[in-house]
Amino acid sequence: MARVLVAGVDTSTQSTKVRVTDALTGETVRFGQAKHPDGTSVSPDAWWDAFQAAAKEAGGLDDVSALAVGGQQHGMVxxxxxxxxxxxxxxxxxxxxxxxxxxxxxxxxxxxxxxxxxxxxxxxxxxxxxxxxxxxxxxxxxxxxxxxxxxxxxxxxxxxxxxxxxxxxxxxxALPHDWLSWRIAGYGPVDxxxxxxxxxxxxxxxxxxxxxxxxxxxxxxxxxxxxxxxxxxxxxxxxxxxxxxxxxxxxxxxxxxxxxxxxxxGPRDAAPVKADPSIAGKDVPGGCILAPGGGDNAMASLGLGMAVGDVSISLGTSGVAAAIAENPTYDMTGAISGFADCTGHFLPLACTINGSRISDAGRAALGVDYDELAALAAQSEPGAGGITLVPYFDGERTPNRPDATATLNGMTLANTTKANIARAFVEGLLCSQRDCLELVKHLGVEVRRILLIGGGAKSEAVRAYGPGVLEHDIDLPATDEYVAIGAARQAAWVLSGEAEPPAWPLTIDGTLTGEPTPEVYAQYVKYRG
Incomplete structure (x- = not known):
């Protein structure tokens, strides 16, 4: 019997990714990707062009029975x-x-x-x-x-x-994922x-x-x-x-x-419209169903199969700590976003504007690549000899300091070395995510497991110092496109009509452990204020 295919689309800040997936097993069948332009103000037409290019690279969507789009949140269309x-x-x-x-x-x-x-x-x-x-x-x-x-x-x-x-x-x-879903359904500007x-x-x-x-x-x-x-x-x-x-x-x-x-x-509702056959589902009897889609963080949690007690830390363009909660959460300080997830639960979330680009700034400042940055940092000690980076390069959202800039603190003639500066950049990235984790815990969310994902999770330095700074063991899911996986899983769920999403396997490459280094975070808090 021919296998049933679904597609998960991730329209992120940086690119569109299309993952054609086996609906039963979650196995990747085909994949395509196309970049978006840089900038914080972008024509949505660039996303449409990128989707079409990514779908073509993925071998087309004619044989896809259901499709969902996960997208960067908050964008105003x-x-x-x-x-x-x-x-x-x-x-x-x-x-x-x-x-x-x-x-x-x-x-x-x-x-x-x-x-x-x-x-x-x-x-x-x-x-x-x-x-x-x-x-x-x-x-x-x-x-x-x-x-x-x-x-x-x-x-x-x-x-x-x-x-x-x-x-x-x-x-x-509309939001980016709403608009792209609408275009996939065959709609657009008219006279x-x-x-x-x-x-x-x-x-x-x-x-x-x-x-x-x-x-x-x-x-x-x-x-x-x-x-x-x-x-x-x-x-x-x-x-x-x-x-x-x-x-x-x-x-x-x-x-x-x-x-x-x-x-x-709702989480299992099919959209009242289907994909335009010229875009997806041309060879599928009845056409391609469109699932609701969702925000990228919620889609990633669905792709990871997260349950209550799980917290994901995603190091991409932004840094995000997200937890699954059964009931709405209300943070009266306003620091935590009380979002919903893609399954009917809730997704309390803290997000930093500055994510893995903190490491990029460190590489640029020191004139090194990722491996060299990690090697330099390894020559230093926890606390970077007293140097702390507060990494608010593009302002910051958590804490809410939109006009802030980054600062290197505690520098002396004795401690200003490349090794200490490299270590400070890595620890600044991790401490900013520790801020997010502490806010989530403050709401009473029990943290049983931390999952580290995103491009920044590949850093050997982040992996080496993460357990110490976060003071928690960290699971490393296999490197994959979890927003696109979550979108594909939702598409398969809607297509199946079942009460629960399909149980696709999650590969954990390993668990990071290490001695806690509370002095690093304490030093960061002192300078962060």
Whole structure:
């Protein structure tokens, strides 16, 4: 009997990857990849071109029965009524909307705390610090996370303020994975008077939960918060009273109600549309089913087969610590993102803007390759002779310091050696992820297992010092494309109609162990502040 094939698509910051997969075993059958352009503001057409090139390299998708797309989260794709892109997409790592994020927090924090809120620990003062903390807590209660410059809503607010004419053209707001799925279904820009089928846009809970206008616990969009962000484009400002009632200019409220937001599908729901046969499923009776897809971090957790108690640390362009939780998590400091996962559970997550590129910066500064960086670091000791790198090269999201820069601290004439600087770069990368891990643990998440993935996980130096800095054994899944695997696994799940996703094997290449080095993290905390 001919095997059934599914495809998992990973449209990430850097590239699109297409993994054609055996639906029963999870085995890779074919694979293709194509790069995306650099930058934090990118035309979505580049993703479409990359998908087509990657699909061609993977041998085409004519024989694929189901397909799902995992995508970089938070990216803002604005469409007009003809389905044309209004402006280049702003990606998750574009921090220009930091002032709008702060303003949205202040707006929700402005109203005095109610007696019920004070009883739950909300500050009652009127000073800036109290207003900020009160705003963060109200956002967390509303949508699970407090806004930072990465999130979609802040980018909508930036557009409304900086480009009001573009904001007034918005007919739909999509995320990268939503938009690419819509294009795979055969939709795209149409001429004036045509039907762009914006109502065919779809998404899932995991990606929608990263927008700041979707409440994953209640499974509903908060269009009132979208109106708040749109207000400047219509000549006004919004406000929120102590009971959470949002007031925005009438035109902004009408626009938010009119704008198409992608339908949020359940984990096992097939999209109401199928792939365009010219793109996928031409040789499959009934065509290629489209699964909901999801955010890249949730897809990676599905690809890893993570369960409650598992934490993944992914070192890619960003650094991400993500845990599986049975119930919604609410971090009232606003540091943890209370996202949903791809299975109906939740995915509390802390993300750094600076990931494996920290090692790249170290290589560039020292004029060495990865192996030479590791060899230099090995000549140093834990704590790098007293030197600490605080690695906020592109600003930072965890902690929320969008305007920060990186600093090397504790340098003296005696300790300023190539070996110590190399070690400081590796330890700075690991300590930034330890920050994320500590935030996840602070929510009461029990950490039973740590899985280290991503390009940065290949570093011999990261592997050597990771257990000491994190003070935990680390499992190393075999190097693979876990976002694409998770997307393929979801596609196979939807195709099967079963209650649980298929049980595909996970290969663990080894477990890293080492003596704890708490002094390294303590030194980092001192300089990080």
């Amino acid at each position: 604005l469409l007009d009524r003809n389905g044309a892109v209004v402006r280049d997409a702003l990606l998750w790592n574009d921090t220009r909307s930091a002032p709008q994020a702060a303003a949205l927090i202040a707006t929700l924090g402005a109203a005095p705390a109610t007696d019920d809120e004070i009883a739950l620990g909300m500050p009652s003062g009127g000073d800036d610090a109290a207003v900020e903390l009160r705003g963060k807590q109200r956002w967390v209660r509303a949508v699970g996370s407090s806004p930072v410059a990465s999130y979609t809503l802040t980018k909508v607010a930036w557009t409304a303020e900086a480009e009001p004419e573009n904001a007034r053209r918005i007919a739909a707001v 004036d008077g045509g039907d762009a089928h914006l109502d065919a846009l779809f998404t899932d809970r995991s990606d929608a939960s990263g927008t700041s206008y979707f409440d994953a616990a209640a499974n509903e969009y908060r269009r009132d918060l979208l109106a708040l962000a749109l207000a400047p484009a219509y000549g006004g400002t919004g406000s929120v009273d102590s009971y959470g009632t949002v007031s925005a200019p009438t035109e902004a409220t009408a626009a938010a109600d009119r704008i198409t937001l992608p339908a949020v599908l």
